[in-house]
Amino acid sequence: MRLFFGSCFTLLLAAAIGLGATWFTLTRGVAFGSLTIGAWTAWPKSGSVDIDPYARASIARTGELPIGTGDGVAFYAHTDDTGNVLDGRCMFSVTGMTPAARYWTLTLYDPQGRLVANVIRRNGFTSAEILREQNGRFIINVGPRARPGNWLPSGGVEQFILVWRLYDTPLGVASRTTNEGPMPSIERKGC
Amino acid sequence: MVRLALWIFGALLLGGIVHLSTVLAMPRTAKQDAYSRLAPLAPVNVLTPLAAPTAAYAVMPFMDPAFAVAVCRYDLTAGTLKFIAPVSQAYTSVTFYTRNSMAYYAINDHAAGRRAIELDLMTAQQHAQLPEEEGVTAADRLIIDSPTATGLIVLRALAPETGMLPTAQATLAQAQCRAVPLPQ
Numbered sequence: 001m002r003l004f005f006g007s008c009f010t011l012l013l014a015a016a017i018g019l020g021a022t023w024f025t026l027t028r029g030v031a032f033g034s035l036t037i038g039a040w041t042a043w044p045k046s047g048s049v050d051i052d053p054y055a056r057a058s059i060a061r062t063g064e065l066p067i068g069t070g071d072g073v074a075f076y077a078h079t080d081d082t083g084n085v086l087d088g089r090c091m092f093s094v095t096g097m098t099p100a101a102r103y104w105t106l107t108l109y110d111p112q113g114r115l116v117a118n119v120i121r122r123n124g125f126t127s128a129e130i131l132r133e134q135n136g137r138f139i140i141n142v143g144p145r146a147r148p149g150n151w152l153p154s155g156g157v158e159q160f161i162l163v164w165r166l167y168d169t170p171l172g173v174a175s176r177t178t179n180e181g182p183m184p185s186i187e188r189k190g191c
Numbered sequence: 192m193v194r195l196a197l198w199i200f201g202a203l204l205l206g207g208i209v210h211l212s213t214v215l216a217m218p219r220t221a222k223q224d225a226y227s228r229l230a231p232l233a234p235v236n237v238l239t240p241l242a243a244p245t246a247a248y249a250v251m252p253f254m255d256p257a258f259a260v261a262v263c264r265y266d267l268t269a270g271t272l273k274f275i276a277p278v279s280q281a282y283t284s285v286t287f288y289t290r291n292s293m294a295y296y297a298i299n300d301h302a303a304g305r306r307a308i309e310l311d312l313m314t315a316q317q318h319a320q321l322p323e324e325e326g327v328t329a330a331d332r333l334i335i336d337s338p339t340a341t342g343l344i345v346l347r348a349l350a351p352e353t354g355m356l357p358t359a360q361a362t363l364a365q366a367q368c369r370a371v372p373l374p375q
Binding site for chain 1: 194198199201202203204205206207208209210212213214215217218221223224225227228244245246247249251252253254255256257258281282284286287288291292293294295296297298299301302338343345347349350351352353
């Protein structure tokens with residue numbers, strides 16, 4: 001009888017631990033070989049045959065197609081530089097320069113990867129659309145209220161994420177260090 | 192007490208096995224992966240343009256709205272595949288994915304170096320069966336080996352400004368994906 005209860009307990013606990021760990025790693029997006037610059041993280045290996053089992057499982061679950069290594073690299077930001085969650089009701093500024101790339105795009109999604117509805121139907125910028133200052137730097141204002149210059153509306157959602165995609169870039173193919181920068185900085189300007 | 196610790200140790204060990212096997216099995220069992228999402232929309236071996244993602248609807252999550260996208264859902268069991276894509280004004284790329292969404296090859300317009308990206312897709316077995324002389328005469332022919340018999344080719348053309356999306360989509364409309372039957 002003791003053996004029976006013991007085995008039941010062990011099996012249930014094993015299932016809970018195993019499935020719990022799987023759920024946790026897949027929803028948190030655990031993958032190896034990440035490249036972090038400031039608030040931005042990319043997984044260059046996810047776009048190649050060297051993709052690890054966790055990234056493969058995560059991609060299969062979400063249904064997305066990762067950007068191929070010969071195509072470009074995608075950087076994801078879930079927080080600003082100091083760790084504040086990107087809240088659609090606050091103003092954030094994205095400033096600075098980008099690593100070398102033929103083109104880049106910046107897109108705002110909700111945490112599930114859907115575009116966010118807004119009045120001007122703008123979901124992002126491309127490197128060709130952006131207004132720059134004389135020294136080549138730029139400021140992008142992300143927030144619920146209209147701003148002059150580069151305004152990326154966040155639609156007032158509870159949480160959003162920013163994805164910076166660099167196309168035709170040497171970054172990610174060979175780089176494994178974090179001083180490959182410069183990626184733009186994200187700063188909260190008030191809520 | 193020792194007995195309980197042993198049971199818990201066993202549970203941890205078993206839990207680890209459950210965790211690893213579910214992670215490894217996920218790509219094969221996922222019902223909502225990219226291929227399954229595209230299967231009802233894209234016929235086999237035909238290039239199909241995808242609707243641009245909007246807040247209300249997107250075929251897949253995390254699609255880049257600055258790109259016009261077309262997919263060719265391929266099946267190489269009946270023969271090889273010929274893929275031709277004209278290069279758009281800004282930036283064009285072709286990415287090859289296996290049935291389980293693994294990107295095994297990607298090329299962009301600069302790397303292709305010509306006015307059109309022209310590729311032959313086949314399995315390693317079909318590649319090995321290519322007649323020898325053909326491999327010599329077509330030295331500049333780009334042959335891609337697909338690790339799986341089925342998969343996805345995704346053609347992306349950038350619209351550098353929002354108003355240029357129709358132009359990018361028009362470029363994609365000229366691209367071709369067609370099956371080449373095996374020689375009898």
